[in-house]
Amino acid sequence: MPNSIQPGDGYTVNNFGGAASLSIDSQVQFYPDVPLTVQSAGSDKIYIIPGSVNQLIPTVDGTYIDALPRPTITLSATGYIILRVERVANQPFPNNPVIYYNATIPADTTTYGYFALASVTKTGSAATGYSYSIASFRSPLIGAVHVSRASFSSGVNHYWWA
Numbered sequence: 001m002p003n004s005i006q007p008g009d010g011y012t013v014n015n016f017g018g019a020a021s022l023s024i025d026s027q028v029q030f031y032p033d034v035p036l037t038v039q040s041a042g043s044d045k046i047y048i049i050p051g052s053v054n055q056l057i058p059t060v061d062g063t064y065i066d067a068l069p070r071p072t073i074t075l076s077a078t079g080y081i082i083l084r085v086e087r088v089a090n091q092p093f094p095n096n097p098v099i100y101y102n103a104t105i106p107a108d109t110t111t112y113g114y115f116a117l118a119s120v121t122k123t124g125s126a127a128t129g130y131s132y133s134i135a136s137f138r139s140p141l142i143g144a145v146h147v148s149r150a151s152f153s154s155g156v157n158h159y160w161w162a
Contacts, residue, residue: 036099036145038081038118038134045072046081046134048099048117053085053145058097065099075132079103081118085147085159087111094149094159113149113159 035051036058050057050066057064060071073081082102085094087110094113106114116137124130146162 036083036117037138038136040132040134041070041072044075044130044132046075046118046120047072048081051145053083053097054093054095054147056095056097058083058099060099073099073101075101075120075122077103077120078122079120080105080116081120081134082106083115083117083145085113085115087113087149094147097145108157108159110151110157113147113157113161115145115147115159115161 035049036053037049037051038046039049041047047070048058048060048065052058057066059065060073063071065071079102082100082105084098084100084106086096086098087094088096099117101120105116106112108114118134118136118138121133121135122130123133148160149157150160151157
């Protein structure tokens with residue numbers, strides 16, 4: 001009896017005697033469940049394993065981190081991979097999570113809270129070539145990120161990250 005499954009874009013069919021094998025081709029890469037972890041994407045690029053912050057997916061340069069292809073951040077010096085959240089009036093929790101690369105960790109403000117996901121160390125020279133090492137600050141046992149904010153009469157703002 002002829003096989004009614006035909007090969008096409010995204011999958012392959014192999015016939016073995018009277019049996020058929022279906023292989024689904026996927027561009028999606030699977031990673032351990034360690035959300036918001038910084039991973040190398042080449043000699044001077046990184047990407048973030050998707051996760052959520054207050055149940056929102058962060059962006060990198062306006063692209064959600066769970067998009068395909070995955071958005072990358074180009075490294076250029078020693079610095080930090082920063083998660084920034086924004087306080088929105090009349091909202092109980094900060095939102096608008098954005099991930100970016102910066103030389104320093106900014107101080108929290110009335111509007112923004114910052115969390116360092118990883119540090120980046122640049123070594124080498126133009127003659128020998130540069131290399132980057134990444135040290136993640138997130139434990140592999142931590143799931144989604146939750147953040148809350150409190151503002152005190154002294155003008156001090158505190159962001160709590162869990």
